[in-house]
Amino acid sequence: xxxxxxxxGLAAAEKLYTQxxxxxRELKASGKKVIGYLSALGPVEIMTAAxxxxxxxxxxxxxxxxxxxxxxxxxxxxxxxxxFDAAVKGKYDFLDGMVLPHQCDSIDRTNETWSYTLKLPYWxxxxxxxxxxxxxxxxxxxxxxxxxxxxEKFTGTKITDEAIANAxxxxxxxxxxxxxxxxxxxxxxxxxxxxxxxxxxxAAMSLPVDESSALIKAVTKEVxxxxxxxxxxxxxRIMLIGDQIDDVAVIEAIESAGAYLVMEDLSIGAKMYxxxxxxxxxxxxxxxxxxxxKLKIPTTFVGSADTYEGILDERFGQMKKxxxxxxxxxxxxxxxxxxxxxxxEVPAIxxxxxxAGAPVLYLEDEYSTSSLARVKTRIEAFLEMIA
Amino acid sequence: xxxxxxxRAVATTTAAKIPKFVRGNLSATLKAKEEGKKVAAxxxxxxxxxxxxxxxxxxxxxxxxxxxxxxxxxxxxxxxxAESDNFSRSLCTYATCNIGxxxxxxxxxxxxxxxxxxxxxxxPDMMLGNGQLLCxxxxxxxxxxxxxxxxxxxxxxxxxxxxxxxxxxHHDQEAIYVKYATEELRETVKFCEKVTGKKMDWxxxxxxxxxxxxxxxxxxxxxxxxxxxxxxxxxxxAMNTMVPLTFNLGTQEAYDFYVDLKAELEQKIADGVGVxxxxxxxxxxxxxxxxxxxxxxxxxxxxxxVVFPVEVTYRGCEKIERLDLPKTNDxxxxxxWRWVRYWTHWYxxxxxxPGSTPKVERIIEYIEDYKCDGAVFHSAFxxxxxxxxIMQQAATLKNVYKDLPILIMEGDIVDISSYxxxxxxxxxxxxxxxxxxxxxxxx
Numbered sequence: 001x002x003x004x005x006x007x008x009g010l011a012a013a014e015k016l017y018t019q020x021x022x023x024x025r026e027l028k029a030s031g032k033k034v035i036g037y038l039s040a041l042g043p044v045e046i047m048t049a050a051x052x053x054x055x056x057x058x059x060x061x062x063x064x065x066x067x068x069x070x071x072x073x074x075x076x077x078x079x080x081x082x083x084f085d086a087a088v089k090g091k092y093d094f095l096d097g098m099v100l101p102h103q104c105d106s107i108d109r110t111n112e113t114w115s116y117t118l119k120l121p122y123w124x125x126x127x128x129x130x131x132x133x134x135x136x137x138x139x140x141x142x143x144x145x146x147x148x149x150x151x152e153k154f155t156g157t158k159i160t161d162e163a164i165a166n167a168x169x170x171x172x173x174x175x176x177x178x179x180x181x182x183x184x185x186x187x188x189x190x191x192x193x194x195x196x197x198x199x200x201x202x203a204a205m206s207l208p209v210d211e212s213s214a215l216i217k218a219v220t221k222e223v224x225x226x227x228x229x230x231x232x233x234x235x236x237r238i239m240l241i242g243d244q245i246d247d248v249a250v251i252e253a254i255e256s257a258g259a260y261l262v263m264e265d266l267s268i269g270a271k272m273y274x275x276x277x278x279x280x281x282x283x284x285x286x287x288x289x290x291x292x293x294k295l296k297i298p299t300t301f302v303g304s305a306d307t308y309e310g311i312l313d314e315r316f317g318q319m320k321k322x323x324x325x326x327x328x329x330x331x332x333x334x335x336x337x338x339x340x341x342x343x344x345e346v347p348a349i350x351x352x353x354x355x356a357g358a359p360v361l362y363l364e365d366e367y368s369t370s371s372l373a374r375v376k377t378r379i380e381a382f383l384e385m386i387a
Numbered sequence: 388x389x390x391x392x393x394x395r396a397v398a399t400t401t402a403a404k405i406p407k408f409v410r411g412n413l414s415a416t417l418k419a420k421e422e423g424k425k426v427a428a429x430x431x432x433x434x435x436x437x438x439x440x441x442x443x444x445x446x447x448x449x450x451x452x453x454x455x456x457x458x459x460x461x462x463x464x465x466x467x468x469a470e471s472d473n474f475s476r477s478l479c480t481y482a483t484c485n486i487g488x489x490x491x492x493x494x495x496x497x498x499x500x501x502x503x504x505x506x507x508x509x510x511p512d513m514m515l516g517n518g519q520l521l522c523x524x525x526x527x528x529x530x531x532x533x534x535x536x537x538x539x540x541x542x543x544x545x546x547x548x549x550x551x552x553x554x555x556x557h558h559d560q561e562a563i564y565v566k567y568a569t570e571e572l573r574e575t576v577k578f579c580e581k582v583t584g585k586k587m588d589w590x591x592x593x594x595x596x597x598x599x600x601x602x603x604x605x606x607x608x609x610x611x612x613x614x615x616x617x618x619x620x621x622x623x624x625a626m627n628t629m630v631p632l633t634f635n636l637g638t639q640e641a642y643d644f645y646v647d648l649k650a651e652l653e654q655k656i657a658d659g660v661g662v663x664x665x666x667x668x669x670x671x672x673x674x675x676x677x678x679x680x681x682x683x684x685x686x687x688x689x690x691x692x693v694v695f696p697v698e699v700t701y702r703g704c705e706k707i708e709r710l711d712l713p714k715t716n717d718x719x720x721x722x723x724w725r726w727v728r729y730w731t732h733w734y735x736x737x738x739x740x741p742g743s744t745p746k747v748e749r750i751i752e753y754i755e756d757y758k759c760d761g762a763v764f765h766s767a768f769x770x771x772x773x774x775x776x777i778m779q780q781a782a783t784l785k786n787v788y789k790d791l792p793i794l795i796m797e798g799d800i801v802d803i804s805s806y807x808x809x810x811x812x813x814x815x816x817x818x819x820x821x822x823x824x825x826x827x828x829x830x
Contacts, residue, residue: 071782075768076775102550105523109775112551112744116779125550130518130526131543135570139547142563150555301518301526301543308537335475340771343478344527348534350473364475 009218016203024055028094040267041101048167049159050151056205058246059083061369077106078367097122103299104341122154131301132293140288164283170209177216178273185262192223194251194261240264242334249369253376263326298341312352320356330386333362398662401648405627416509419445425583428511430525431633434546440637441592447508453484455504457679457801480769480801482528493535513582516543522772542578544571548730557734568723595637596718602642603704609649613696617661619652622672622695623685629701667692668760668822673750675765678798697757747783761792761822767800792825794818
């Protein structure tokens with residue numbers, strides 16, 4: 001990894017962003033086992049406790065799908081297709097295995113396509129439930145124990161509860177550090193751009209937890225030491241909502257139009273970092289509760305409140321909080337085509353966030369820059385509208 | 388499932404009773420209020436049928452209604468209504484068609500819009516969803532609908548089975564899954580008791596479950612008559628005759644329907660009557676929901692001597708004895724075992740053939756048992772649940788059968804804008820040519 005020195009955190013993040021997976025490749029060369037995973041449901045605490053290097057997989061929005069379509073239908077989520085295409089092309093040839101958490105149909109229904117095509121030494125489909133009642137927590141613990149068992153078999157090493165508890169602490173610390181960096185974005189103008197922040201988020205998900213924490217600390221220190229920007233205090237403050245947006249293209253489109261991206265509710269961003277794992281006597285209990293009850297993703301059904309308004313608060317309350325705390329002027333809801341989980345939430349999210357005081361631009365698009373010009377035009381028109 | 392604009396000739400007279408079944412299910416929701424019954428928006432193959440039937444809850448089947456709209460080529464106005472509130476056209480069109488209808492009904496104060504196919508469906512008192520290993524819309528759809536029917540409670544249960552992994556013996560995990568599914572069904576009962584204000588009659592539930600088991604057995608006995616050459620019934624009919632099993636499970640009417648169908652098929656066999664005359668090629672409908680607006684394509688196949696003696700789609704059951712269910716006095720646990728064992732039924736076979744999968748083993752079993760010469764899949768663009776993974780199934784099948792002709796048709800379940808009849812028939816013609824060459828080669 002690029003050695004972290006004072007003042008080079010953002011440069012290190014930039015390098016890890018542009019050469020995604022480079023650190024995992026280095027660690028693989030040094031004898032470590034590397035496990036790729038998809039989605040915010042990947043239980044990184046357990047992978048860390050197993051001594052493997054977890055890396056969250058991403059695609060490349062600038063690269064057309066050219067090989068994956070020979071194996072996987074074009075009706076599948078464009079993000080999943082793009083990552084699969086990258087894997088088929090060998091971009092992730094350093095992986096020893098993969099974990100596919102059961103997030104959505106696009107992952108669940110293509111599990112066999114992935115595993116039979118890539119033929120990695122280790123494969124696990126983590127059958128995460130869609131509901132959060134008590135039987136589901138018990139079941140989640142069971143399937144996490146099954147997952148632990150398969151990792152033990154693969155690595156040949158027992159994963160102790162103590163190792164899991166230590167990993168929980170390390171990942172909680174990592175989340176706390178990232179939240180501190182997010183806090184800096186509450187200033188006007190924010191001392192870190194949305195583009196820079198995206199590179200940090202992407203870099204962080206490619207590293208072992210301790211290295212990720214060191215990177216975040218270095219970035220935070222560097223950002224804090226920046227002189228207050230002359231900035232454009234009147235520029236609009238935007239929040240981005242969506243699943244795995246992991247490229248700067250859309251953010252550059254927002255910021256080049258004169259706005260600040262000050263917050264997001266993305267599955268690689270705030271969704272990942274806002275809620276910790278509770279320290280519980282059985283560490284798996286805390287992990288089960290965090291991924292099932294605390295993580296706000298649309299494939300986890302929530303609806304226990306007595307009123308519809310209460311249910312919306314349960315599902316999207318964090319977005320309202322962000323609008324207020326980060327003084328958001330407008331939100332962009334960016335949904336991938338063929339995404340049923342997010343697609344069915346659009347009217348509810350739009351009306352909820354608008355009721356919180358932020359007008360919403362809804363965009364449906366591919367995981368690709370091929371339509372970026374159109375997206376940019378829509379964003380510019382939206383910013384003019386809320387000016 | 389339903390009649391389309393131009394009436395489709397059916398090969399069995401029993402199948403002609405199906406529109407009455409479908410219409411009856413829709414009208415039952417409209418009559419429920421005056422009969423003092425509660426209506427639940429529900430989904431097929433969710434394991435909740437017997438609970439609803441035993442509690443006199445009237446199911447409002449959204450998938451059925453959207454299928455009727457599609458078959459009548461009358462879905463576009465509902466799809467557009469949903470689209471007007473930002474539901475994408477790439478989402479499940481069963482859902483968006485139904486949501487569009489629900490939006491219109493809400494605007495009319497709960498009254499079905501004028502001209503709704505077969506009178507439409509009533510506003511539900513509850514919505515029952517289900518998180519599964521397929522079909523996210525089964526819990527996202529009710530959640531989305533609640534945005535327009537805010538006072539209607541939604542309950543989502545979770546019914547899983549062990550995921551396929553060639554390196555894991557799923558039997559080791561069955562108990563965990565059965566326990567979870569049983570507890571989730573118990574939660575469903577509690578929710579239904581709360582909404583209806585009635586307690587579950589457990590003896591009635593047990594009797595309903597027993598009737599379902601009998602119906603599963605009878606269904607398979609009936610469908611296995613289609614192994615006969617020439618086949619007395621093909622998939623064009625099966626897309627209709629699945630209705631009692633799929634939408635009326637746990638009712639005497641469903642059981643009686645298959646008694647009649649079985650008798651008719653036995654008579655056809657005795658009389659030597661087949662679907663196609665002559666029957667040239669036998670093909671399996673290997674996966675995919677049909678285009679409800681284009682069921683006439685089955686007749687196009689039949690007219691060229693191609694029959695479908697078997698299909699995976701809507702064959703949502705298996706002979707109970709083949710599932711080897713552990714004995715239990717708890718009807719919910721019985722449903723859970725039946726669920727887990729049905730979905731994992733082809734796992735052991737897949738484990739014996741390296742490189743295979745349970746879905747492919749099921750297709751192989753049917754190809755062998757029903758003596759098929761080729762396979763047709765249908766890929767519906769708006770449905771990932773049943774249609775993602777088809778390419779992998781087809782490729783695996785090719786590894787086993789090498790030259791087996793395979794056709795993957797593309798379209799949708801509800802949205803007719805995806806359909807071009809001339810192109811579809813051209814593709815079918817080309818497929819039939821490969822069938823002819825394959826059969827000649829096979830001798």
